[in-house]
Amino acid sequence: MNKPFRRLLAISDIHGQKKQLxxxxxxxxxxxxxxxxxxxxxxxxxxxxxxxxxxxxQSLQKKSAIYLKGNHESMMELSLxxxxxxxxxxxxxxxxxxxxxxxxxxxxTIETLAQLSTTKLIQLFFYMRNMACYxxxxxxxxxxxxxxxxxxxxxxxxxxxxxGTRHFYEAPAYKNHTVIYGHTPTFYLxxxxxxxxxxxxxxxxxxxxxxxxxxxxxxxxxxxCLELPLLKEYYSD
Numbered sequence: 001m002n003k004p005f006r007r008l009l010a011i012s013d014i015h016g017q018k019k020q021l022x023x024x025x026x027x028x029x030x031x032x033x034x035x036x037x038x039x040x041x042x043x044x045x046x047x048x049x050x051x052x053x054x055x056x057x058q059s060l061q062k063k064s065a066i067y068l069k070g071n072h073e074s075m076m077e078l079s080l081x082x083x084x085x086x087x088x089x090x091x092x093x094x095x096x097x098x099x100x101x102x103x104x105x106x107x108x109t110i111e112t113l114a115q116l117s118t119t120k121l122i123q124l125f126f127y128m129r130n131m132a133c134y135x136x137x138x139x140x141x142x143x144x145x146x147x148x149x150x151x152x153x154x155x156x157x158x159x160x161x162x163x164g165t166r167h168f169y170e171a172p173a174y175k176n177h178t179v180i181y182g183h184t185p186t187f188y189l190x191x192x193x194x195x196x197x198x199x200x201x202x203x204x205x206x207x208x209x210x211x212x213x214x215x216x217x218x219x220x221x222x223x224x225c226l227e228l229p230l231l232k233e234y235y236s237d
Contacts, residue, residue, distance in 0.1 A: 005036035008228040012040035012182025015218035016047025020236035032063035041070020041144030046105035051112040069131035070144035077128035133161040145183035172207040182214030
């Protein structure tokens with residue numbers, strides 16, 4: 001019988017920050033044999049080591065981590081489909097690839113994908129398509145962008161979970177569960193330090209049912225790791 005995990009560790013919105021990812025996992029003394037790591041999406045884009053960070057998350061998943069889909073993984077999925085269907089995509093990239101590259105920081109990721117074989121692109125497409133959008137325990141719900149609190153968990157769409165709802169942080173979520181999510185850098189939320197370099201994990205002090213762990217690492221903030229159930233916080237240098 002497998003031993004239960006000692007701790008839950010959650011991180012989100014790595015955005016190609018490979019060094020910060022390795023740094024914060026070292027600070028948390030992450031042990032894949034003892035700890036359940038949940039990566040809440042957006043490992044890729046914006047940062048200089050986009051694909052390297054993605055491959056680290058894949059490697060962590062093979063060891064025991066849960067790697068959830070974020071909106072950037074979804075954009076990669078849509079673009080991979082277009083690359084496979086249109087072999088001439090580098091000359092005529094189409095809408096999905098163009099928007100991903102110019103508006104959402106996907107340029108470095110796309111440059112790496114352009115070097116891969118069609119077989120590898122197909123493998124990556126199915127990997128992205130099959131990624132889970134949420135993970136639950138008895139006490140927690142993990143997703144990239146929260147959820148739509150007006151729906152049951154079974155009714156959530158992929159968009160609800162990877163893009164979120166505009167005012168999710170203001171509304172009560174689910175009884176008996178705390179939602180752990182990212183997507184929105186915490187310095188945009190009320191009651192937080194607006195000094196981006198000191199961005200920290202946001203706890204809902206009103207409803208006490210949600211925690212935002214995206215501290216805007218790629219925007220000059222920090223990569224955060226939350227240890228549960230102790231609520232201990234670790235931050236990258």
